[in-house]
Amino acid sequence: MADHSAPLPCGRTDAELLDVLTGSAPPELAAHARTCPHCQAELAELESVWAPVQRTARIPVDPPHGLVERALVTVRGVRGGLGAAPVELTQEGGVLQIHPRAVVLLTRQLCAEILARHPGMHxxxxxxxxxxxxxxxxxxxxxxxxxxxxxxxxxxxxLRRVLGAGAPAVWVRIADVEPPRTT
Structure with a gap:
């Protein structure tokens, strides 16, 4: 097998020839590869290695169970609360209004920080x-x-430390149980 890290005698590389195989090479490179004996030999070798990758790439893959639902729940969480009143924090100089979306994003951030201290939960x-x-x-x-x-x-x-009395009620539930780590 050839040394795939070194350029061919014509100066072309395997990365360029992979572009030829995938049909994304510039026309001048494709024309060169059709006539160059070095590129032709390397392309033949790469095709034998690349063919299983191309076959695998054509296999349709279903998303993991629940992925779509989890993504939609997250999007709804960030987009939700369009009709809810903002949280109001009285401060020196006036009242700060915090949009419900910002409350959800703040909750996500604080939760991520807390979960960093609890391995095995995310x-x-x-x-x-x-x-x-x-x-x-x-x-x-x-x-x-x-x-x-x-x-x-x-x-x-x-949340109470950040938002004071305007902090939302929080409900935490287990939505999924993952298998134990094997060592």
Whole structure:
């Protein structure tokens, strides 16, 4: 087998020849490859290696179970709350109004920071508005379910520190259980 890291004697590289195989090469490179004996020999070798990749790329792949639903829940969470009133924080000099979408995004950020301290748990979704936010978690198998209560308390406290009395109610639930890690 040829050394694929070095250019061919004609100066062309395997990366350029892969462009020829995929049909994305500039016309002058494709014309060169049709007549160059070095490129022809390398293309024949690359075709034998590249053919299984091309066959695999043509196989339709269904999205993982629940992926579409989780994506839609996340989008709805960020887009939701269009009719909800903003959170109002009285400050020196006036009142700060925080849009419900910003409340959901803030909740996601705070939750991510909290979950960084809890290995085996990660955020699956966050939806709601300025009044109430629901957080969905994925939990690694064998972690105690009561850990969600702790996450809920930590998240509620963090939101109260930032938003004061205007903090939304927080609901944390286990949306998915992942298999234990194998070592």
């Amino acid at each position: 955020l699956r979704g966050c939806v709601g508005d300025a009044d109430e936010v629901q957080v969905d978690l994925a939990v690694r198998y064998l972690l105690p379910a009561t850990l969600t209560e702790q996450i809920q308390q930590e998240l509620s406290s963090a």
